[in-house]
Amino acid sequence: MQSTNEHQVIIPLYDGTLPLVSRISKLVESKYSEVFYAVIVHGSVATNEVIPYSDFDGLLIVKDQFVNSKALETFKRESMKMMLRFDPLQHHGWFQIKESDLGSYPEDYLPVSTLSYSKCIFPKMSNLKLDLELRHEIDYKKALVNMLNQFEWRSKHNWKPKNSYQLKSMLSQVMLIPCLYFSVMHNDGIFKKDSFKAVQEDFSSSEWMPIAIATDVRQHWVYKMNGFQKLLLQQPNTLIRKIATRFFAPKIAPQIQEKLDNTFYKNLMIMVEKIKREV
Incomplete structure:
Protein backbone atom coordinates (compact mmCIF):
# COMPACT_ATOMS: atom_id res chain seq x y z
CA MET A 1 0.00 0.00 0.00
CA GLN A 2 1.40 3.36 -1.07
CA SER A 3 2.03 5.83 1.77
CA THR A 4 0.71 9.38 1.62
CA ASN A 5 4.30 10.58 1.12
CA GLU A 6 4.83 8.51 -2.01
CA HIS A 7 4.00 9.97 -5.40
CA GLN A 8 4.52 8.77 -8.92
CA VAL A 9 4.67 11.63 -11.41
CA ILE A 10 4.48 10.84 -15.10
CA ILE A 11 6.14 13.54 -17.20
CA PRO A 12 5.45 13.48 -20.94
CA LEU A 13 8.02 14.33 -23.57
CA TYR A 14 8.19 18.01 -24.51
CA ASP A 15 5.96 18.58 -27.53
CA GLY A 16 6.42 22.31 -28.08
CA THR A 17 8.37 24.15 -30.75
CA LEU A 18 10.41 26.68 -28.74
CA PRO A 19 13.89 26.85 -30.37
CA LEU A 20 15.56 27.35 -26.97
CA VAL A 21 14.33 23.97 -25.75
CA SER A 22 15.54 22.30 -28.92
CA ARG A 23 19.00 23.84 -28.51
CA ILE A 24 19.30 22.81 -24.87
CA SER A 25 18.05 19.31 -25.68
CA LYS A 26 20.69 18.92 -28.39
CA LEU A 27 23.38 20.24 -26.04
CA VAL A 28 22.49 17.65 -23.40
CA GLU A 29 22.35 14.77 -25.87
CA SER A 30 25.57 15.67 -27.67
CA LYS A 31 27.84 16.40 -24.69
CA TYR A 32 26.26 15.86 -21.27
CA SER A 33 23.93 12.86 -21.38
CA GLU A 34 25.99 10.99 -18.77
CA VAL A 35 25.56 13.84 -16.25
CA PHE A 36 21.78 13.80 -15.92
CA TYR A 37 19.09 11.44 -14.76
CA ALA A 38 16.60 13.82 -16.38
CA VAL A 39 16.25 17.37 -17.68
CA ILE A 40 12.78 18.87 -17.35
CA VAL A 41 11.09 22.14 -18.32
CA HIS A 42 8.22 23.61 -16.34
CA GLY A 43 6.18 26.82 -16.19
CA SER A 44 5.00 28.57 -19.35
CA VAL A 45 7.65 26.86 -21.48
CA ALA A 46 6.20 23.44 -20.60
CA THR A 47 2.57 24.47 -21.03
CA ASN A 48 3.24 26.23 -24.36
CA GLU A 49 2.06 29.57 -22.98
CA VAL A 50 5.20 31.60 -23.63
CA ILE A 51 4.67 35.36 -23.81
CA PRO A 52 7.19 38.27 -23.91
CA TYR A 53 7.38 38.24 -20.07
CA SER A 54 8.25 34.54 -19.93
CA ASP A 55 11.63 33.37 -18.75
CA PHE A 56 12.99 29.84 -18.81
CA ASP A 57 12.10 27.43 -16.01
CA GLY A 58 13.97 24.14 -15.99
CA LEU A 59 14.87 21.39 -13.52
CA LEU A 60 18.09 19.38 -13.62
CA ILE A 61 18.02 15.99 -11.94
CA VAL A 62 21.74 15.35 -11.66
CA LYS A 63 23.31 11.96 -11.12
CA ASP A 64 24.92 12.10 -7.69
CA GLN A 65 28.47 11.51 -8.88
CA PHE A 66 28.28 14.60 -11.14
CA VAL A 67 26.89 17.11 -8.60
CA ASN A 68 30.21 18.90 -8.08
CA SER A 69 31.66 18.09 -11.47
CA LYS A 70 33.31 20.38 -13.99
CA ALA A 71 31.01 18.90 -16.63
CA LEU A 72 27.91 20.14 -14.78
CA GLU A 73 29.33 23.63 -14.33
CA THR A 74 30.31 23.79 -18.00
CA PHE A 75 26.81 22.71 -19.04
CA LYS A 76 25.24 25.38 -16.85
CA ARG A 77 27.46 28.05 -18.35
CA GLU A 78 26.75 26.96 -21.92
CA SER A 79 23.01 26.62 -21.37
CA MET A 80 22.82 29.93 -19.53
CA LYS A 81 24.10 31.66 -22.66
CA MET A 82 21.13 30.17 -24.49
CA MET A 83 18.69 31.22 -21.75
CA LEU A 84 19.93 34.81 -21.81
CA ARG A 85 19.47 35.02 -25.58
CA PHE A 86 15.88 33.94 -24.97
CA ASP A 87 15.35 36.36 -22.07
CA PRO A 88 18.13 38.87 -21.26
CA LEU A 89 16.22 39.72 -18.05
CA GLN A 90 16.25 36.11 -16.79
CA HIS A 91 16.57 36.40 -13.00
CA HIS A 92 17.38 32.81 -12.05
CA GLY A 93 19.21 29.78 -13.36
CA TRP A 94 18.30 26.10 -13.30
CA PHE A 95 16.43 24.45 -10.47
CA GLN A 96 18.54 21.47 -9.43
CA ILE A 97 18.23 18.33 -7.34
CA LYS A 98 20.27 15.13 -7.09
CA GLU A 99 18.97 11.80 -8.31
CA SER A 100 19.04 10.60 -4.69
CA ASP A 101 16.72 13.48 -3.74
CA LEU A 102 13.91 11.62 -5.47
CA GLY A 103 13.85 9.45 -2.36
CA SER A 104 13.54 12.53 -0.13
CA TYR A 105 11.88 14.98 -2.46
CA PRO A 106 11.94 18.71 -1.49
CA GLU A 107 8.27 19.53 -2.06
CA ASP A 108 8.80 23.06 -0.75
CA TYR A 109 11.50 23.64 -3.40
CA LEU A 110 9.48 22.58 -6.46
CA PRO A 111 5.98 21.26 -5.70
CA VAL A 112 4.82 17.98 -7.15
CA SER A 113 1.88 19.93 -8.57
CA THR A 114 4.37 21.92 -10.66
CA LEU A 115 6.11 18.75 -11.83
CA SER A 116 2.71 17.44 -12.91
CA TYR A 117 2.56 20.21 -15.54
CA SER A 118 6.17 19.81 -16.65
CA LYS A 119 7.65 18.22 -19.77
CA CYS A 120 10.75 16.09 -20.23
CA ILE A 121 13.48 17.05 -22.72
CA PHE A 122 15.93 14.35 -21.60
CA PRO A 123 15.84 11.39 -21.79
CA LYS A 124 13.82 11.13 -24.99
CA MET A 125 10.97 8.92 -23.88
CA SER A 126 7.22 9.32 -24.25
CA ASN A 127 6.66 9.30 -20.50
CA LEU A 128 9.24 9.71 -17.74
CA LYS A 129 8.12 8.11 -14.48
CA LEU A 130 9.43 9.69 -11.29
CA ASP A 131 8.81 7.74 -8.09
CA LEU A 132 9.05 10.31 -5.32
CA GLU A 133 9.13 10.01 -1.55
CA LEU A 134 8.32 13.37 0.00
CA ARG A 135 10.27 14.62 2.98
CA HIS A 136 8.21 14.14 6.12
CA GLU A 137 8.59 17.69 7.40
CA ILE A 138 7.95 20.41 4.83
CA ASP A 139 8.40 24.02 5.94
Missing part, protein backbone atom coordinates in the same frame (compact mmCIF):
# COMPACT_ATOMS: atom_id res chain seq x y z
CA TYR A 140 6.16 25.95 3.56
CA LYS A 141 6.05 28.92 5.90
CA LYS A 142 9.75 29.77 5.78
CA ALA A 143 9.82 30.76 2.10
CA LEU A 144 6.66 32.86 2.44
CA VAL A 145 7.81 34.71 5.56
CA ASN A 146 11.23 35.40 4.04
CA MET A 147 9.59 36.96 1.00
CA LEU A 148 7.18 39.04 3.11
CA ASN A 149 10.10 40.26 5.21
CA GLN A 150 11.85 41.34 2.04
CA PHE A 151 8.82 43.39 0.97
CA GLU A 152 8.71 44.99 4.41
CA TRP A 153 12.40 45.88 4.22
CA ARG A 154 11.90 47.49 0.83
CA SER A 155 8.96 49.49 2.08
CA LYS A 156 10.87 50.69 5.15
CA HIS A 157 13.77 51.84 2.97
CA ASN A 158 11.49 53.21 0.22
CA TRP A 159 13.08 50.85 -2.32
CA LYS A 160 11.45 50.65 -5.74
CA PRO A 161 12.69 49.00 -8.93
CA LYS A 162 14.82 51.31 -11.05
CA ASN A 163 14.88 49.29 -14.26
CA SER A 164 13.04 46.50 -16.07
CA TYR A 165 15.27 43.76 -14.64
CA GLN A 166 14.58 44.79 -11.05
CA LEU A 167 10.90 45.25 -11.85
CA LYS A 168 10.54 41.81 -13.41
CA SER A 169 12.22 40.22 -10.40
CA MET A 170 9.92 42.06 -7.99
CA LEU A 171 6.74 41.33 -9.95
CA SER A 172 7.65 37.65 -10.16
CA GLN A 173 7.89 37.62 -6.37
CA VAL A 174 4.51 39.36 -6.07
CA MET A 175 2.91 36.78 -8.35
CA LEU A 176 4.42 33.96 -6.27
CA ILE A 177 2.63 35.13 -3.11
CA PRO A 178 -0.67 33.29 -3.86
CA CYS A 179 1.20 30.01 -4.39
CA LEU A 180 3.21 30.29 -1.18
CA TYR A 181 0.19 31.51 0.79
CA PHE A 182 -1.92 28.56 -0.39
CA SER A 183 0.82 26.10 0.56
CA VAL A 184 1.05 27.48 4.09
CA MET A 185 -2.70 27.63 4.64
CA HIS A 186 -3.38 24.16 3.20
CA ASN A 187 -0.06 22.44 3.93
CA ASP A 188 0.15 21.38 0.32
CA GLY A 189 1.80 22.51 -2.90
CA ILE A 190 -0.08 23.98 -5.85
CA PHE A 191 0.69 24.88 -9.45
CA LYS A 192 1.35 28.62 -9.51
CA LYS A 193 -1.20 29.32 -12.24
CA ASP A 194 -3.94 27.58 -10.23
CA SER A 195 -3.10 29.39 -6.99
CA PHE A 196 -4.59 32.74 -8.05
CA LYS A 197 -8.14 31.43 -8.32
CA ALA A 198 -7.65 29.22 -5.26
CA VAL A 199 -6.91 32.08 -2.83
CA GLN A 200 -8.35 35.27 -4.36
CA GLU A 201 -11.52 35.12 -2.27
CA ASP A 202 -9.38 35.30 0.90
CA PHE A 203 -8.49 38.90 0.05
CA SER A 204 -10.36 42.16 -0.38
CA SER A 205 -10.14 43.98 -3.71
CA SER A 206 -7.56 46.43 -2.34
CA GLU A 207 -5.46 43.62 -0.82
CA TRP A 208 -5.57 41.73 -4.12
CA MET A 209 -4.84 44.82 -6.23
CA PRO A 210 -1.01 44.27 -6.38
CA ILE A 211 -1.58 40.75 -7.75
CA ALA A 212 -3.99 42.10 -10.36
CA ILE A 213 -1.58 44.85 -11.41
CA ALA A 214 1.38 42.46 -11.57
CA THR A 215 -0.66 40.06 -13.70
CA ASP A 216 -1.70 42.87 -16.04
CA VAL A 217 1.90 44.06 -16.43
CA ARG A 218 2.95 40.48 -17.17
CA GLN A 219 0.36 40.24 -19.94
CA HIS A 220 1.44 43.56 -21.47
CA TRP A 221 5.17 43.33 -20.80
CA VAL A 222 7.35 45.65 -22.90
CA TYR A 223 10.74 47.32 -22.74
CA LYS A 224 13.23 48.86 -25.15
CA MET A 225 16.82 47.64 -25.26
CA ASN A 226 19.68 48.81 -27.46
CA GLY A 227 22.45 46.63 -28.86
CA PHE A 228 24.95 47.49 -26.14
CA GLN A 229 22.49 46.63 -23.37
CA LYS A 230 21.61 43.38 -25.11
CA LEU A 231 25.28 42.43 -25.44
CA LEU A 232 25.94 43.02 -21.74
CA LEU A 233 22.76 41.38 -20.48
CA GLN A 234 23.41 38.22 -22.47
CA GLN A 235 26.75 37.62 -20.73
CA PRO A 236 26.54 34.74 -18.22
CA ASN A 237 29.64 35.89 -16.33
CA THR A 238 28.47 36.57 -12.75
CA LEU A 239 30.31 39.85 -12.24
CA ILE A 240 29.43 41.27 -15.65
CA ARG A 241 25.79 40.29 -15.18
CA LYS A 242 25.65 41.87 -11.72
CA ILE A 243 26.90 45.17 -13.13
CA ALA A 244 24.73 44.94 -16.25
CA THR A 245 21.48 44.22 -14.43
CA ARG A 246 22.08 47.06 -11.99
CA PHE A 247 23.36 49.82 -14.24
CA PHE A 248 22.55 48.92 -17.84
CA ALA A 249 19.17 47.17 -17.81
CA PRO A 250 16.38 48.80 -19.87
CA LYS A 251 14.28 51.54 -18.33
CA ILE A 252 10.77 50.73 -17.15
CA ALA A 253 8.29 51.59 -19.90
CA PRO A 254 6.17 54.69 -19.05
CA GLN A 255 2.88 52.80 -19.54
CA ILE A 256 4.04 50.26 -16.97
CA GLN A 257 5.55 52.77 -14.55
CA GLU A 258 2.26 54.65 -14.22
CA LYS A 259 0.56 51.50 -12.94
CA LEU A 260 3.08 51.18 -10.10
CA ASP A 261 1.91 54.21 -8.17
CA ASN A 262 1.84 54.80 -4.42
CA THR A 263 -1.46 52.93 -4.16
CA PHE A 264 0.17 49.81 -5.58
CA TYR A 265 2.90 49.83 -2.93
CA LYS A 266 0.49 50.79 -0.15
CA ASN A 267 -1.84 47.91 -0.98
CA LEU A 268 1.08 45.54 -1.31
CA MET A 269 2.03 46.27 2.29
CA ILE A 270 -1.60 45.87 3.39
CA MET A 271 -1.56 42.42 1.78
CA VAL A 272 1.77 41.57 3.40
CA GLU A 273 0.51 42.58 6.84
CA LYS A 274 -2.71 40.59 6.42
CA ILE A 275 -0.84 37.43 5.47
CA LYS A 276 1.62 37.81 8.32
CA ARG A 277 -1.26 38.02 10.80
CA GLU A 278 -2.79 34.84 9.41
CA VAL A 279 0.27 32.63 9.10
